Amino acid sequence: MADPKGFLTTPRQEAPRRPVEERVRDWAEVHVPGGLLPIVGAQADRCMDCGIPFCHEACPLGNLIPEWNELVARDDWRAASERLHATNNFPEFTGRLCPAPCEAGCVLAINQPAVTIKNVEVTIAERGWAEGFVAARPPGRLSGRTVAVIGSGPAGLAAAQQLTRAGHTVAVYERDDRVGGLLRYGIPSFKMEKSQLERRVAQLVAEGVRFRTGVEIGKHLGADRLRARYDAVIVATGATAWRELDLPGRELAGVHQAMEYLPLANRVCEGDLEVSPLSAEGKHVVIVGGGDTGADCLGTAVRERAASVSQLDIYARPGDVRDEAAEPWPTYPKLYRLSAAHEEAGELRTAPAADADARLFAASTLRLTGDADGRVREVHLVEVDAERRPRAGTERGLPADLVLIALGFHGPERRADGLADQLGLGTGERGGFARDATFATEVPGVFVAGDAGRGQSLVVWAIAEGRAAAAAVDRWLTGSTRLPAPIGAHDRPMEV
Template identity: 45%
Template structure:
């Protein structure tokens, strides 16, 4: 795999970024994919390790050593075929996946992991540049019809797989554009939406029909879908956000993260949003230290915020993980995103006690430091503080999918409010309602795009087996 001694000869090379002062002036992507020569060198670092833990670390089980070797040999045409054999949308994952494959890389035990994500990014970009990404039109049609509710990565992956084996597939999206949280949750500076549009053109040629403005429980009924279609897949996102029940929560200027991020994506797409939430000139406090909070930081920087502070309830993680203890699993360690690099004060072990207002508007946040004792969070006496805050963004994760869709289909739920459906054995991904399946965030809860693609692909196979008795789709 790669060059036999490559991992000893070459160091890891990260993708280059445009300078901060340039990139915060717009919402365009700023990560530059590797050149052919750089990708070849990085592919050479892939070891002949015998057991490629990277493949099990990847939720979609990408055949990583094979396409690393092909890039090292500059056989890009076969590299994209291998990559596409497990991943419908490498242009998404090559940009926004946190790369659990790299954490599991054998080289990562005592050195820098192979830059798997950057090689994936280079492969798919070259494939599009050379017009190698073609529609895969089925040789014949089955006459079976499948409706997919939700057009995020799980829904799109399921749709493409099912269309390619000849089913008539209709994707229903409540918004005015296709893409779900890919389009409306991820800022354009991390992934421009032309990548979604390009895939939609391919999928339309493969026979997928897209219907926007289709809101189940409002202008579309569950009964209508189950009557019209032979199977229904529920593939919506985990949209119900975790709230912060503290005094002052109802003040003007306190918003859920998605109420801040989604309108900005729509503005970038050309929409006019009245009363858009803006961070311009404001002292912004982001509560929550995950990816959504980081996206709020990057967007606030582009708005021209006066200051940005991000609080996290959990303790600050270590700069480096104990690899001997955690490898090949995803490690807990300090992670600094490109948005943080653009400007942000970060603090950990902070609890919010109160949001302070004047004339109905938030002006400050009262917080305190906490520590963990015997598994319980305890406030540190005398640690209270107050920080100026004109805009408070709640980015503390998502609790569950919107319940009205599950209720409309009468789907049994698990303890977290997700659709209850197993991923093992006969009838996997099937819900308690006849011919209704669930995949992605709607089944497993808030997760990564790469997990959504995995679930969409696996659910497609389960639906194909349900409709046809057997399936040629990969498991």
């Protein structure tokens, strides 16, 4: 540890955000460019270099957090970049998008604010790119074995990079027109600009990964032909089958899934469209669902200049501090957190009737009603108790011209005679494709990685799955492997 008293003398300081009035006028990332550099060294100094660093256990990648904290505190950015990339293929993704379970497991968090691990991580990643520490690492020789990866989200990209570096020839098949999966079309640019994704894709191409976009396996290319062409296949299609809102009025025009809405906004940023066909401009927007996807819809609607935006969360407002009895350290606690989108909505008062920022807590949707033309005009909701039972006399309505359903996902898509049927994939835990502890399916040579097997999860778990599945495939192809396997297929986060 660089400063033995850093955790005692230095308070936690977060990455500064641009002023709300400025950032809602564009789609650039919300943080001040370069704003972390003046403060991150002192923040890294708060790390206590614990004898048993629980941040390792809280992170599925097993990131060497105390090591790169000390290197940053000592201003050794090259070594910090090397230690960071030793366990994480894409730290600029996790440093922006991960909710940081490592910080919940920080030993300092027992009685103080945790070390800003996520901020240190993204700063190392950016410094690595700026200083040229991050470079392509093509293999010294080829194995003669071939692998197909279906899906180019974080799990698929991580698996592809690991296997390519091991000497195998890897092709990634993506049904969309661009690489990235949800990183490309699900995550708004104000959370992660797509240049972050593009430079990683360029690195993978330089290392030898081949990308095939606009190809849906099971539709444009049969699964049998794919298996015949490659020695192994990794299914990393994600968990994109969304949960529905089965209520009266769902059929009304103006009611859409979040993942129908968000990709169009991203395509505007890509230059494919001038205006989104589902733009929230001038509309009263109600988002059903209190999670991260709902918050992404919120920030997007604010930037599209919605007349109002409200977000409904069926859970009660979380507390501001950890409930030690229900969620003891080092588990990840459910707390009231103010994302950038919620900060914007609160300051701009997009939902005057909300409990806090744009959110209405303990709110359950009853029905949707519309006008004579069949367009949605109002969302009817009721307050519920902890058991989700309606409270008498609390029913009310919210004006709505656009309703966005953000209730999460229940597993990978299963289309008749599609990929799953053609490969003969069964159903496993949490609705994912069935696999054993080594990520292998019952079909020889076919493996499953990421949300397609785990179910809806975090970007850090997706990368860990991609790395571990790559190790399993390498072992299956060659009989042994030197690739790291940070998790097993059935591992889960620390829970009570």
